[in-house]
Amino acid sequence: MVHLGPKKPPARKGSMADVPSKLLNEVKEFEEMFSVSAEKLQEVTKHFITELNQGLSPEGGNIPMIPGWVVECPTGKEKGDFLAIDLGGTNLRVVLVKLGGDRTFDTTQSKYKIPDAMRTTKNPDELFVFIAESLKSFVEEQFPHGVSEPIPLGFTFSFPASQDRINQGILQTWTKGFDIPNIEGHDVVPMLVKEITKRNLPIQVVALINDTTGTLVASSYTDGDTKMGVIFGTGVNGAYYEEVANIPKLKGKLADDIPATAPMAINCEYGSFDNEHKILPRTKYDIAIDEASPRPGQQTFEKMSSGYYLGEILRLAILDVYEKGCILCDQDMTKLNTPYIMDTSFPSRIENDPFENLEDTDEILQNELGINTTVPERKLIRRLCELIGLRAARLSVTGIAAVFEKRGYKSGSVACDGSVFNRYPGFQEHAAQALRDIFGWEHGPASSYPIVLTAAEDGSGAGAAVIAALSKKRLEAGKSVGIITP
Numbered sequence: 341m342v343h344l345g346p347k348k349p350p351a352r353k354g355s356m357a358d359v360p361s362k363l364l365n366e367v368k369e370f371e372e373m374f375s376v377s378a379e380k381l382q383e384v385t386k387h388f389i390t391e392l393n394q395g396l397s398p399e400g401g402n403i404p405m406i407p408g409w410v411v412e413c414p415t416g417k418e419k420g421d422f423l424a425i426d427l428g429g430t431n432l433r434v435v436l437v438k439l440g441g442d443r444t445f446d447t448t449q450s451k452y453k454i455p456d457a458m459r460t461t462k463n464p465d466e467l468f469v470f471i472a473e474s475l476k477s478f479v480e481e482q483f484p485h486g487v488s489e490p491i492p493l494g495f496t497f498s499f500p501a502s503q504d505r506i507n508q509g510i511l512q513t514w515t516k517g518f519d520i521p522n523i524e525g526h527d528v529v530p531m532l533v534k535e536i537t538k539r540n541l542p543i544q545v546v547a548l549i550n551d552t553t554g555t556l557v558a559s560s561y562t563d564g565d566t567k568m569g570v571i572f573g574t575g576v577n578g579a580y581y582e583e584v585a586n587i588p589k590l591k592g593k594l595a596d597d598i599p600a601t602a603p604m605a606i607n608c609e610y611g612s613f614d615n616e617h618k619i620l621p622r623t624k625y626d627i628a629i630d631e632a633s634p635r636p637g638q639q640t641f642e643k644m645s646s647g648y649y650l651g652e653i654l655r656l657a658i659l660d661v662y663e664k665g666c667i668l669c670d671q672d673m674t675k676l677n678t679p680y681i682m683d684t685s686f687p688s689r690i691e692n693d694p695f696e697n698l699e700d701t702d703e704i705l706q707n708e709l710g711i712n713t714t715v716p717e718r719k720l721i722r723r724l725c726e727l728i729g730l731r732a733a734r735l736s737v738t739g740i741a742a743v744f745e746k747r748g749y750k751s752g753s754v755a756c757d758g759s760v761f762n763r764y765p766g767f768q769e770h771a772a773q774a775l776r777d778i779f780g781w782e783h784g785p786a787s788s789y790p791i792v793l794t795a796a797e798d799g800s801g802a803g804a805a806v807i808a809a810l811s812k813k814r815l816e817a818g819k820s821v822g823i824i825t826p
């Protein structure tokens with residue numbers, strides 16, 4: 341067979357032979373601090389199941405377990421043109437989705453970077469003006485001659501929002517570094533509709549969707565074996581279908597057209613798992629990140645495993661060794677002293693460095709952080725990146741294991757989205773191995789395991805479209821899309 345394309349650089353052996361013992365001791369300490377055993381993963385999974393159940397109870401618990409008001413599994417036959425917008429932690433995506441009605445779909449999308457300052461703006465309108473303006477330019481571009489009737493839109497809102505019906509979303513709490521006043525506790529749908537109406541856009545908002553639920557539904561549309569949708573991006577989260585009979589907090593609140601046997605998509609929002617700090621093995625860096633965050637005590641699981649925090653964990657760990665006088669002596673630490681200066685692309689790119697002398701890492705550290713490093717220093721930093729990524733992958737699948745155990749699923753696919761899953765080197769293998777550790781499967785290739793993690797790129801756009809299609813049909817048939825209102 342002939343392989344085309346650039347020749348692969350020689351594999352890196354990753355020898356630590358030239359690393360002085362002082363640094364090796366630091367490496368050893370990090371290895372102990374960041375490693376999570378199979379037994380620990382099993383304990384975490386067990387506690388996770390308890391918290392998932394608490395979240396479904398009327399009393400509630402750490403994990404919100406938000407009903408998504410998608411009360412049907414897609415058949416794959418849904419059809420038509422839909423708009424989807426996806427407000428993630430980092431980008432706004434606007435997507436035109438053409439559902440083929442045969443388990444296929446086509447998408448055309450534009451991506452708009454959310455300006456950093458907008459995450460913490462004091463003016464709540466600013467975010468919705470930004471979304472409406474982005475929609476306006478997208479629709480003008482895609483439909484230069486206008487449209488005959490309003491296009492149904494599914495709004496993917498990737499923050500914990502409670503819903504009493506599908507076309508509503510009350511923001512419970514900002515996550516992923518967002519903190520805009522006067523939105524928490526309010527329904528974000530009218531805020532978006534107001535800006536759409538002001539601009540006379542031919543768009544009808546029919547559903548508000550969480551990105552994780554969207555991933556679940558998109559993959560259920562294309563693959564009937566999908567059991568969960570999971571996000572490993574700026575945040576971490578999972579969604580699955582629960583049987584209505586198993587959701588005690590909805591008892592007595594549903595119309596007869598949502599029977600006890602119906603499936604209900606649940607957006608777990610499990611980034612808040614273990615907010616009581618009972619089980620997760622937190623390091624001093626995790627504690628420091630939590631204490632310095634705008635919301636101490638919240639999103640404990642997310643703070644140890646999501647893209648928003650992995651670079652920051654790395655920064656704090658490097659600074660710690662620096663402060664002990666072990667590395668980077670006489671270097672200008674101005675940049676490294678800046679919180680959140682490194683996003684997860686830093687550890688990700690450093691782990692990708694194929695060279696024995698970590699030449700690429702040298703360039704990254706020099707060009708982006710203004711520090712010169714020796715080879716042993718880079719080896720320590722590289723090992724730290726591996727440990728941080730490995731721990732994130734191992735911990736983050738406990739949510740998947742808990743859902744499978746709880747539902748009694750022995751096998752199935754998990755549709756995964758997010759840059760950490762798609763781009764962090766080794767993440768997918770580490771995640772699969774952690775599942776194997778939890779369930780005690782035989783060693784083998786990840787594709788042979790009973791639970792298969794599959795990439796669900798663009799899932800939230802298609803999912804929003806499928807959910808918009810299901811909701812539009814229910815609304816037109818006069819069926820309920822939420823709790824019974826007195």
Ligand SMILES: Nc1ncnc2c1ncn2[C@@H]1O[C@H](COP(=O)(O)OP(=O)(O)OP(=O)(O)O)[C@@H](O)[C@H]1O
Pocket residue numbers: 427428429430431498516551571572573574575576646647648649683684685688689757758759760763764
């Ligand atoms: N090369 C990379 N490897 C791994 N992670 C990366 C890389 N580049 C960026 N990231 C991280 O990915 C995160 C963004 O993830 P993603 O692109 O999935 O965005 P998102 O849709 O806004 O996230 P979410 O769905 O959680 O809201 C950022 O936190 C960033 O640190």
